[in-house]
Amino acid sequence: MAKLASALVNRLVIIVPYAWLLFFFLIPFFIVFRISLSQTTVAMPPYTPVFDLAGGLAGILEKAREFSVDNYVWLTEDALYFNAYVSSLIIAAISTFLTLLIGYPIAYGMAKAPRAIRPTLLMLVILPFWTSFLIRVYAWIAILKPEGLLNQFLMTIGIIDQPLIILNTNSAIYIGIVYSYLPFMVLPIYSALEKMDHSLIEAAQDLGCTQVSAFWRVTFPLSLPGVVAGCLLVFIPAVGEFVIPDLLGGSETLMIGKTLWNEFNANRDWPVSSAVATVLLLILVIPIVYFQNVQAKADGERG
Amino acid sequence: MERWSRFNIASVVLGFGFLYLPIVLLVIFSFNESKLVTVWAGFSTKWYSQLWHNQGLLDAAWVTIRVGLLSATCATVLGTLAALALVRYSRFRGRVLFSGMVYAPLVMPEVITGLSLLLLFVAIGLDRGFWTITLAHITFTMCFVAVVVQSRLLSFDQSIEEAALDLGATPVRTFFAITLPVIAPAVFSGWVLAFTLSLDDLVISSFTTGPGATTLPMKIYSQVRLGVTPEINAICTIMIGIVALGVVVASILTKRREARREKDERAAFAAIG
Numbered sequence: 202m203a204k205l206a207s208a209l210v211n212r213l214v215i216i217v218p219y220a221w222l223l224f225f226f227l228i229p230f231f232i233v234f235r236i237s238l239s240q241t242t243v244a245m246p247p248y249t250p251v252f253d254l255a256g257g258l259a260g261i262l263e264k265a266r267e268f269s270v271d272n273y274v275w276l277t278e279d280a281l282y283f284n285a286y287v288s289s290l291i292i293a294a295i296s297t298f299l300t301l302l303i304g305y306p307i308a309y310g311m312a313k314a315p316r317a318i319r320p321t322l323l324m325l326v327i328l329p330f331w332t333s334f335l336i337r338v339y340a341w342i343a344i345l346k347p348e349g350l351l352n353q354f355l356m357t358i359g360i361i362d363q364p365l366i367i368l369n370t371n372s373a374i375y376i377g378i379v380y381s382y383l384p385f386m387v388l389p390i391y392s393a394l395e396k397m398d399h400s401l402i403e404a405a406q407d408l409g410c411t412q413v414s415a416f417w418r419v420t421f422p423l424s425l426p427g428v429v430a431g432c433l434l435v436f437i438p439a440v441g442e443f444v445i446p447d448l449l450g451g452s453e454t455l456m457i458g459k460t461l462w463n464e465f466n467a468n469r470d471w472p473v474s475s476a477v478a479t480v481l482l483l484i485l486v487i488p489i490v491y492f493q494n495v496q497a498k499a500d501g502e503r504g
Numbered sequence: 505m506e507r508w509s510r511f512n513i514a515s516v517v518l519g520f521g522f523l524y525l526p527i528v529l530l531v532i533f534s535f536n537e538s539k540l541v542t543v544w545a546g547f548s549t550k551w552y553s554q555l556w557h558n559q560g561l562l563d564a565a566w567v568t569i570r571v572g573l574l575s576a577t578c579a580t581v582l583g584t585l586a587a588l589a590l591v592r593y594s595r596f597r598g599r600v601l602f603s604g605m606v607y608a609p610l611v612m613p614e615v616i617t618g619l620s621l622l623l624l625f626v627a628i629g630l631d632r633g634f635w636t637i638t639l640a641h642i643t644f645t646m647c648f649v650a651v652v653v654q655s656r657l658l659s660f661d662q663s664i665e666e667a668a669l670d671l672g673a674t675p676v677r678t679f680f681a682i683t684l685p686v687i688a689p690a691v692f693s694g695w696v697l698a699f700t701l702s703l704d705d706l707v708i709s710s711f712t713t714g715p716g717a718t719t720l721p722m723k724i725y726s727q728v729r730l731g732v733t734p735e736i737n738a739i740c741t742i743m744i745g746i747v748a749l750g751v752v753v754a755s756i757l758t759k760r761r762e763a764r765r766e767k768d769e770r771a772a773f774a775a776i777g
Contacts, residue, residue, distance in 0.1 A: 210675055215596055218586035218646070222605040225643040229620030232627050307519035310512035322516065324755065329523050331697075331747050333704040335721050335728075336740040340526035343533065343732050350529060383523060434611060441613020443707055448728060458615045465619065465711075475623065478616050485613070493607045 230482065237475035238268045272476035282477065285455040286484065292371065292446075292456060293439035296378035300435050301428065303379060304386030308427070309420075311387070312394035323391070330384045338377055338448050345373050345449070369451030377445040378435070386431040393427025394420070426499065433492040437485055457481055527744065534737035551738040561739065564723040567634065568703060571719065575641035576699035582642065583649025583698070584691055588683075590650070591657040609647040617644055618711030625712060632714025640712040641702040648701060649694035656690030689758045696754050700747055 276282045311322045329337065344350045345368040352364040367373050397420065405415040443458035450456070457477065465474040534552075538545035555561060586606055593599070609617065621640045622632075630636055660683075668678040684691070706721040713722070720739070727736055 211593075214585050215589040215593060215602075218582050218589060218606075218650075219598070219602055221582055221643070221646070222586075222602070225621065225624070225639065226605050226609060227601075229624040232623045233616075233620045236623055303519065303522070306511075306515035310508075310514075310516035310519070313508050313512045314516065315508060324751075325520055326523070328748070328751060329527065331700045331751055332527065332744050333721065333740070333747075335704065335706050335724060336530070336743065337526065339724070339728050339732070339736065339740065340530040342728070344526060344529065346732075380522070380526070383519075387519075437611040438613055441615050443613075443615050444725075458613060461615045461619065462707075471623070474619060478619050481613065482616055489608055489611060490604075492611055493604050496607045497603055 233475045233478050233482075236472055237272055237479045238270065239472050240269060240271065272472050273480075275473060276476055276480060281455070282457075282460065282480075285457045285460045286480070288455045289440050289442075289457040290484070292374060293378075293436050293442075296375050296382075296439055297432050297436040299375055300379045300382055300386045301432060304383055304431065305390055305428070307383075308387045308390035308394055311391050312397075319395070323388075326384050326387050326391075334381060335444060337381055338444055341373070341377055341380065341449060342368065345376070368449065369454075371450070371454060373449035374446055374454060374456075377449045378439050378442065381445065382435040382439065385434040389430040389434065390424055390427040393424040397423050426495065430492070430495050430499070433488055433495065437488050437492065440485060441481060530737055531741045531744065534734055534741040536734050536737075539734065551734045552742075554735060555738055555742075558735075560718075561720075561723055564718045564720045567717055568720040571634065571638050571641060571709075572699045572702040575638045575645060575702045576695050578638075578642045579646040579698040579702075580649050580691060580695040583646040583694055584653050584687075586646065586650040587653035587657055590654055606647050606650050609644050610651065612644075614705075614707035615711075618708040621708065622711045632712060633717040636712045636714065637709050637717055637719065640708050641698075641705065644705075644708060645698035645701045649691075649698050652694040652697060653687060653690045656687045660686055689761055693754060693758070696750060700750075703743070703747075 307326075311319065311326070314322055342349075346352070347364040347366060347368070349368070351367070352361070355361045356364065367376070401419050401423070402415050405419045406412070410418060441458040441461075442456060443462050446454050446456040446459045447462070450459075461474050461477045461481070464470050464477060533544075535547050535549065536544055537548040537550075586602075589596075590599075590603055590606065596602075618640070621636075621643065625632055625636045625639075664686075665678055665682050668682050669675065673681065704721060705719075706725050709719045710722055710725075713719070720743070724736060724739060727733065
């Protein structure tokens with residue numbers, strides 16, 4: 202009896218979170234896909250249901266004939282969507298590269314710091330992550346505005362005499378993404394560098410490597426798993442970013458997260474926004490699966 | 505051998521300056537006398553006192569806190585179970601799918617998660633509002649809890665658990681007597697993380713909300729779109745203050761616990777030796 206009970210408990214540990222994620226994470230994607238195949242109507246909810254389970258198999262087959270790929274055709278016909286996907290990918294790629302450029306030296310400096318202060322530094326990197334994303338993006342508006350703090354500062358010290366126009370341009374989006382996602386880049390690189398055996402560098406230097414070439418031949422390759430994880434943690438969410446392009450970007454900024462939001466909230470076109478989301482998911486599925494593998498492998502190594 | 509070069513120090517200092525300067529400026533200008541957030545006109549706390557008369561804002565704050573407490577607690581239970589499942593059961597049917605579902609929400613763009621959850625709630629006919637936001641928050645925060653707890657479980661000496669089981673404790677009893685006390689700090693920081701993520705969320709809440717349930721980020725967002733005001737700076741400063749206080753208290757508690765554990769371990773080894 203006790204054995205049976207314990208077996209049941211063992212099952213429940215898996216079943217409860219499994220069922221939750223299936224229901225609230227996986228199944229919703231199928232619903233998105235289903236609705237992306239339906240027609241827009243002026244009603245609430247604003248789409249014609251494509252099938253419901255009440256009709257049984259026959260009902261589903263009957264409804265399946267009503268599937269329409271109109272929404273996807275629409276996505277290809279209007280250049281807006283294609284441009285938004287492409288520009289999201291480009292903006293995310295540039296931002297990820299910039300984040301790496303800024304984040305790597307920070308992670309490297311932290312890993313080289315005296316052991317005693319490393320936990321404090323780690324804490325300081327994590328802390329901004331706990332403060333609201335929205336607040337951190339908002340903070341940049343006051344800085345980047347034409348009459349904002351950055352321009353005031355630069356004009357006071359005499360570097361420029363005309364205010365720079367940064368807010369509502371793509372540059373502001375790069376700054377916003379780099380700033381918001383920097384901890385995601387620093388942390389995995391830091392943990393890769395921190396684990397590294399320092400004697401390897403010494404060996405390389407003993408064998409005649411200069412400091413710089415020892416870095417490129419030994420340190421950097423060994424930190425690559427951290428670099429890859431960091432880049433994926435920045436790139437994937439940045440592609441679908443909404444808050445940053447909306448608050449810092451301009452009217453000409455095209456990013457797919459914003460397009461989807463507008464399609465949904467302003468146009469109330471649920472089927473088209475579902476199609477937009479489905480295509481975005483298809484674009485991101487490769488990096489996401491890759492990220493899962495990197496993550497699972499890292500856990501396996503630690504375990 | 506290892507030395508902290510000037511270059512290393514400079515990159516860390518500049519990096520931290522970059523991370524903190526915007527937040528510091530935001531806090532400073534919340535005490536600005538002037539309505540302009542970019543021109544300093546003297547110290548004042550009037551924006552804070554105005555907040556107390558903004559009923560809409562207080563209501564939103566109350567909704568946000570309730571959603572946060574409830575969703576963080578449920579997410580912690582579910583996330584801890586998920587972490588146990590991932591670490592303790594190296595093989596079960598559908599494990600690959602399961603670990604995929606745990607990791608994917610960490611990077612999934614919020615617009616996709618928000619839209620898909622909304623469509624689910626509409627499909628099953630759930631009235632949108634407080635409960636749908638809470639369910640959505642549980643779903644995306646439980647994965648963060650799972651990752652935090654999982655990393656603690658991986659560095660955990662399983663032989664103690666095995667010993668307890670050998671001595672006849674049931675798995676449930678073993679969990680509460682042995683495993684949970686050891687992983688408690690991770691479970692706690694998972695809870696705090698889930699709570700702050702829920703507190704911060706704008707996009708998923710906006711998709712899954714209904715009439716009557718406005719959260720603080722939604723309120724802030726609608727005001728930010730109209731322009732930067734010291735009043736928003738004041739709300740943000742309060743939120744930052746609460747989070748900073750929470751994190752500091754949590755880290756002190758964790759440190760104290762660790763210190764006590766180390767002392768206990770040393771005492772135990774001394775007793776054996």
